[in-house]
Amino acid sequence: MxxxxxxxxxxxxxxxxxxxxxxxxxxxxxxxxxxxxxxxxxxxxxxxxxxxxxxxxxxxxxxxxxxxxxxxxxxxxxxxxxxxxxxxxxxxxxxxxxxxxxxxxxxxxxxxxxxxSLTTQDDAIALSFPLKSGTYYVGQGGNHVQMNYHQAYSPQEYALDIVKINTLGLRAHGLYPKDLHQYEIYGDRLFSPCDGEVLETRGDLPDLTPPDTDPDQPEGNYVALTCDDEEAVIYICHMQQGSVAVAEGDVVREGQLLGTVGNSGNTSEPHLHIHAEKDGEGVPIRFGGRFLVRNNLMRK
Structure with a gap:
């Protein structure tokens, strides 16, 4: 690190x-x-x-x-x-x-x-932004590996890694603290980005101390759901241990609480990972009509 x-x-x-x-x-x-x-x-x-x-x-x-x-x-x-x-x-x-x-x-x-990397011609899924309490920064996002390393992996193409920044524009107190509570996004609530059905969940993995990772369970604690009228699966990953608030088979409404941001799985620090996958390939996502790329902000 x-x-x-x-x-x-x-x-x-x-x-x-x-x-x-x-x-x-x-x-x-x-x-x-x-x-x-x-x-x-x-x-x-x-x-x-x-x-x-x-x-x-x-x-x-x-x-x-x-x-x-x-x-x-x-x-x-x-x-x-x-x-x-x-x-x-x-x-x-x-x-x-x-x-x-x-x-x-x-x-x-x-x-x-x-x-x-700033645009894409591929059809995108329209979702609501799953975080609602601050200024959020896109650390990985876009249509080229220069801006989004996920583009190198077909199932995670167009995936987004999102952190929260404070009034100084910093994601954490310190360059790379070990205390998870020093990261602005840690513990922020996550909400369903659409009406849909929960397909899979996991919520019992521990939150890791940076820079520890768990490559054997890359998603960490997560929720996978399908949105009404969409075939793609939406993955919301790296959630906090014990925070997942839904179960497989639940019908959820847009804005319903899913859990909180944590640091579980194959993650270097607390952040939200979200991507849409259809037939083994990543699908673009738009929030409020925006195709988000690195250095974009979402203020909520």
Missing amino acids: TFVILQVLVINLILPAVFIYSLWRGSFESKLEWLIQLLATTLLTVWVFLAGRWDWTGYYMRYAWLVFLAAAIYLSWRKTRSRPFRIAFDHKQKWSMGVCVVVLLVFGLYNVFVIS
């Missing part, structure tokens, strides 16, 4: 800081050098803004990088606007520009993947 924490810090903080600072403080002998650095920095910053996991370092902090980028562009242009467009570049300048071109191409491609 130390690697995950370092990865988040590098992507969210260190990478954009290095590139924006380099653009701001750089000494460019030509507009072409500046333009290549500008494009590389912009594409990297946009990717971090769209695809970073901002519930770890503060959701609203992502907007600060856009402000810093705009300031760096303005200040660096003031120093460069009198320079010629192109000069005879020395070896060091060519090397620096080559690195920036590679960054530009890589993060340009990454942004294409991110943009492609």
